[in-house]
Amino acid sequence: MREADSVDVTEDITRFYQPELARVIAKQRLSEMMVMLRLQRASGEMLEHQPGQFLQISLPGYGEAPISFCSSPTRTESFELCVAAVGNLSEAMHELRPGDFVGIRGPYGKGFPLEDLRGRDVLCIAGGIGLAPLRSLINYVADRRAEFGRMILVYGARKPSERLFKDDLANWDAREDFETLYTVDEADEGWTGRTGVATVPLRDEVEIDPTRTTASVVGPPVMYRYVAAELLAKGMAEDDILFSLERRFKCGMGKCGHCQLNDLYVCQDGPVFRYTQLIGRSEAIEVWAPEDERQ
Numbered sequence: 657m658r659e660a661d662s663v664d665v666t667e668d669i670t671r672f673y674q675p676e677l678a679r680v681i682a683k684q685r686l687s688e689m690m691v692m693l694r695l696q697r698a699s700g701e702m703l704e705h706q707p708g709q710f711l712q713i714s715l716p717g718y719g720e721a722p723i724s725f726c727s728s729p730t731r732t733e734s735f736e737l738c739v740a741a742v743g744n745l746s747e748a749m750h751e752l753r754p755g756d757f758v759g760i761r762g763p764y765g766k767g768f769p770l771e772d773l774r775g776r777d778v779l780c781i782a783g784g785i786g787l788a789p790l791r792s793l794i795n796y797v798a799d800r801r802a803e804f805g806r807m808i809l810v811y812g813a814r815k816p817s818e819r820l821f822k823d824d825l826a827n828w829d830a831r832e833d834f835e836t837l838y839t840v841d842e843a844d845e846g847w848t849g850r851t852g853v854a855t856v857p858l859r860d861e862v863e864i865d866p867t868r869t870t871a872s873v874v875g876p877p878v879m880y881r882y883v884a885a886e887l888l889a890k891g892m893a894e895d896d897i898l899f900s901l902e903r904r905f906k907c908g909m910g911k912c913g914h915c916q917l918n919d920l921y922v923c924q925d926g927p928v929f930r931y932t933q934l935i936g937r938s939e940a941i942e943v944w945a946p947e948d949e950r951q
């Protein structure tokens with residue numbers, strides 16, 4: 657445990673772990689694996705969050721896990737979470753219905769640095785369910801459009817049926833002030849768009865001014881190495897590339913060390929990190945370094 661964060665043993669720290677209740681007010685199936693839940697705090701108070709932050713969600717008897725916000729904080733009367741059915745808790749969350757309650761703790765973590773993004777071109781690169789936390793950022797930019805430069809979204813899904821937020825994808829695509837590049841790894845009969853991984857349109861079709869662009873990247877870890885290489889090849893500075901990391905969390909708030917990555921606590925120092933913070937931390941992601949080219 658970090659010295660600065662060490663716990664006073666006389667303090668009752670259980671209060672930090674006490675969840676509050678939130679009510680499910682709507683549920684929408686996004687794909688075979690994914691549902692989106694719209695929730696409201698039982699207290700009726702608003703929950704203020706930043707895009708890229710997460711909540712610790714719990715269901716008695718099933719456990720607790722971190723889930724990112726997928727709604728923008730500009731839409732404040734409720735908040736949305738997108739959940740993949742992968743295990744104990746998430747499968748139980750798929751069975752929730754409007755009117756049911758979950759436990760929540762948070763918001764926690766460092767999200768996308770909105771103050772630094774203001775005035776800059778926003779390049780979002782999403783792979784698979786990585787679109788969920790980025791949707792929060794993209795709709796934030798949509799709602800505060802004048803505060804940002806270009807908005808470019810590159811989104812890759814495995815199959816057309818696994819594409820998330822299809823209504824949002826269509827709305828963003830229809831906007832003249834958004835540039836969207838969607839692709840799938842495997843097309844089906846009805847798919848007329850791009851085929852191939854997201855790094856292909858990123859490499860071949862996205863032209864940026866690297867001095868005024870910040871890239872926000874969320875997807876499977878294997879994607880990060882290749883995306884970093886493409887962005888650096890376009891002349892971007894390492895400090896302007898943001899990655900959101902996933903680790904197994906317990907406390908979610910810098911107390912237990914479960915998510916530790918060298919000297920970083922992913923739950924508290926992240927989950928959104930600048931690429932510069934991750935270089936040299938080989939476990940962080942499969943980080944590409946310029947030396948790789950020479951090997």
Ligand SMILES: Cc1cc2nc3c(=O)[nH]c(=O)nc-3n(C[C@H](O)[C@H](O)[C@H](O)COP(=O)(O)OP(=O)(O)OC[C@H]3O[C@@H](n4cnc5c(N)ncnc54)[C@H](O)[C@@H]3O)c2cc1C
Pocket residue numbers: 710718719720721722723724725738739740741742743744745746747788789901902903904905927
């Ligand atoms: C910051 C952050 C944000 C996230 N946001 C989202 C989100 O928006 N949506 C979403 O769907 N998910 C999100 N996740 C992932 C989610 O928290 C996990 O998938 C969580 O484990 C689901 O809990 P579960 O009980 O359903 O699954 P679990 O029962 O925990 O199982 C999930 C998977 O992990 C494996 N597993 C179980 N225990 C271990 C272990 N000790 N070590 C390694 N593998 C293990 C299981 O075999 C299974 O494949 C996020 C994670 C982080 C860190």
Ligand code: FES
Pocket residue numbers: 904905906907908909910911912913914915916921922923924
């Ligand atoms: S320190 Fe407990 S999960 Fe990060």
